[in-house]
Amino acid sequence: MIALERRPNTSRFWLYATPLLAVILTVLSGAILFTVLGFDPIEALTAYFISPLRDSYGLGELTIKATPLAIIAIGLAIGFRANVWNIGAEGQLTLGAITGGGLALLFYGAEGPWLPPLMLVGGMLGGAVWAAIPAFLRTRFNANEILVSLMLTYVAGLLLSYLVTGPWKDPMGFGFPRTRMFGEGALLPTLFAGSRMHIGFPIALATVAGAWFLIARSFIGFQIKVVGLTPPAAGYAGFSNKRIIWATLLCSGALAGLAGAIEVSGPIGQLTPSISPGYGFTAIIVAFLGRLHPLGILCAAMLMALSYIGGESAQIELGLPLAVTGVFQGMLLFFLLASDVLVHYRIRLRLTREAV
Amino acid sequence: MDLLAPIMISIIAASTPLLFAAIGELVVEKSGVLNLGVEGMMLGGAVIAFIVSVETGNSTLAVVAGAAMGAVMASLFALLTLGLLANQVATGLALTLFGIGLSALLGQGYVGTPLKALPKLSITGLSDIPILGLVLFGQDVLVYLSFLVTGGVAWFLYRTRGGLILRSVGENPQAAHAIGFPVIRIRLFAVLFGGAMAGLGGAYLSLSYTPMWAEEMSAGRGWIALALVVFATWRPGRVVVGAYLFGGLTLAQLHLQGMGSTAIPSQFLNMVPYIATIVVLVLISRDATRIRMNAPASIGKVFHPDG
């Protein structure tokens, strides 16, 4: 029978080879899927993986889509390393959009170069406050953060809906549920003419670098790792579990809020009832796909973004229904997650269990 | 008073899919596995149950097929997480993405097709009792099944040797393995059961609650079910309380709006079920040691005999 045998050390070779293997497997089985459904497999795969990357415009769009995913996933990964399960990044993103966007409305007509940074900080605060609720309830009342953060996601969405249909509604907008467009001075600067690529992507890169430093070099990063791996040992070493819960939740909430503020002050430019197409949930996949490592997360965010944009070009170019994209995305993720096993384990063929 | 019975019937309809999905996931989590793919499996169950019902006209077969589809999708999850030791959280989320797409693909030809709802029970005499007659004796068979399953799970987990083994696997898989229990196989059964129950929840949606197929018709109920397991602190009885509390509050806020007298914006009323769930969780979570006793210690962690 086939058995998995743990490697003494993680395999450097497979660490880099598995993503490649997964992509090859996805391409092969994707080709079968498309053929079965009556589409030209070469055309379909081109639409998914090549079309979105053909020019600088496409690359710019890729960064726009990947930016919130990467920023949120970085924050979540820090929590996941310490076994703190923040499932509600979507809600923290929404709150960040509300507070960040709220500042743009507050200073409407009085914008200055100071406003976008202030909005980003405001967004981080909003996200952190929303994440502080599960942190408080967990540390004070022992309430599970999975439930609290998830439920607060729905609450945040309804709060946003209330604000844009009620007090913050655009007075000139014929009663439609949205705020006025932010003033020019409240928008994030774009990097190149003719592209929507804005300063959010450099911020995402900086977040990646910062997280790398935090995890690899700082004492708090070390504490997080220890708490996550062996909680009792952390206790002996005098690390406070409560402090780690607070720190990781505030950090992931702030980053999700930052992503929300970037979305509204970047590509959207106003508050509407739907700010995020589920970035907070997709970012959970991104975090694990990137093996909770900052650089891995950056790559995973780009790949997820590509699969979404590729799905759109497949719909446009081939009329491939979105449903197929869902299935294809699922396959890609399954292969990526499954092939990870080769990094830590060797596959051995054994005749029988006893014949080792 | 004549409002009571119909409201209770509405609550039952809103709560039953949550109860199915949550009780299944409870067993999965008790064995130490976290499957976040409930939403995807529900949709898979919903679409297959609907298709089978339309094509064969046999609702029993449809229910079975819905459960089977949930289990098939769960087996994919099991292959990845138990067989290939993939990360459970990410695999579960991927399963949801996959399930949304797959169900939409399968259901393409069935959008806008009507279906007769599952027949309601009618017991002469009992169903005619005022108020409670219809509530207790006038539901469709899946509603009774949901209670039967919950009772069965409670009995299995706490009254049988099998349940003890399952719980010990969830508590400490290394120790269970050392004693000689087949950890992977036990977890596999738990995952398949969870998938079948999510599939049943989906079947209830497309056969009884709103007898139709429409893309993404579960509308987030899989996520609520996941939250309810936590809410229940992994106790089957409390899953019933949670599902009915959530379903009841959803109906209550709609009724409050319907009274027409409230000045509270509807968005805040819509928030009530979510906030109330948090509040109740806080109230029942204060005894930390008891929760730790119920929460499976190894949840979400990959198991491999080599450690």
Next chain:
Amino acid sequence: MTKLTRRSFSALTLAAGAAAAFPARAADPLKVGFIYVGPVGDFGWSYQHDQGRLAIEQEFGDRVKTSFVESVPEGADAERVITQLARSGHKLIFTTSFGYMEPTLKVAKNFPDVMFEHATGYMRSDNVSTYAARFYEGRYVAGVLAGRLSKTNKVGYIGSIPIPEVIRGINAFTHSARKINPAIEVTPIWVNEWYNPGKEADAAKALIDQGADIILQHTDSPAPVQTAEERGVLCVGQASNMERFGPKSHMTAIVDHWAPYYIARTKAILDGTWASGDVWGGFDSGMVEMSPFNANLPEAVVAEAKAAQQAIHDGKLHPFSGPIKNQAGEITIADGATAPDGDLLGMNWYVEGVNGKVPG
């Protein structure tokens, strides 16, 4: 008219350029793109737009090629998808949700030779038209049925998101029903979603439990119709003919019928006569239709509803002609006056007879 000439001229040069670039394919079909907010399988809003797309294909055959992108959220993604459609050679693009308004205008600025059609919005430019349907006309006809047929004098109304379009529908319906039966009261329940079959059914149940014997809906799924059928009350379908979900209960449906407009606009591009404009079409445009009235309804009532529909169609009756009172009992639209389109567009107050407060 000068504008028009200039545009048709640029369209001509463009066609010439394209022909020069691909001499072998001189008769390249016109590419028409669609972007939908929901899945085409929602059997509601997006489904009906897609029916319009299919009608274009059927009408023009090889002369057009259509494509669509479904379930595009109304955030940062919309602008990218619209751009992608424009960049991939689509010369006519329908953006079919209100939330696509700003993205459509932004993209249109970058692609002056591509024509855009934005549904339900109010911002236009040289190459952006807007179009919407006067669904409230259908609501008025439904009000006639309710005014005649409600026995409890209570009507339940399932609202999605409290935007003027929905509020306008509630008002047209209520005003019409109360003209016949002043005792009618309409109670809205807001689910704050366009599409959630279970919740829509729950809302319908709550309304029926509170005594409503007629259910209206401004949400997309047929779940309320099923609920009405099960509970033995009457209802009105939304977006498409939902009679098969409620053979006894479904009185009629207010159908979104985009095909005539989509075909006309596509033809305008093919003929080189497309010009930016704003169409808010009612029964007369064919955009709004009533699905066949249920055969079980009393003939006299159906005749009355049909008469109202015909009168609106012919311009003899305006659903918002005074006197109309607001909830406080004050005359808001005077006797003999009709509400101007601008007021209707931003309507955010209830007429007399609606329970509750306008949200927000």
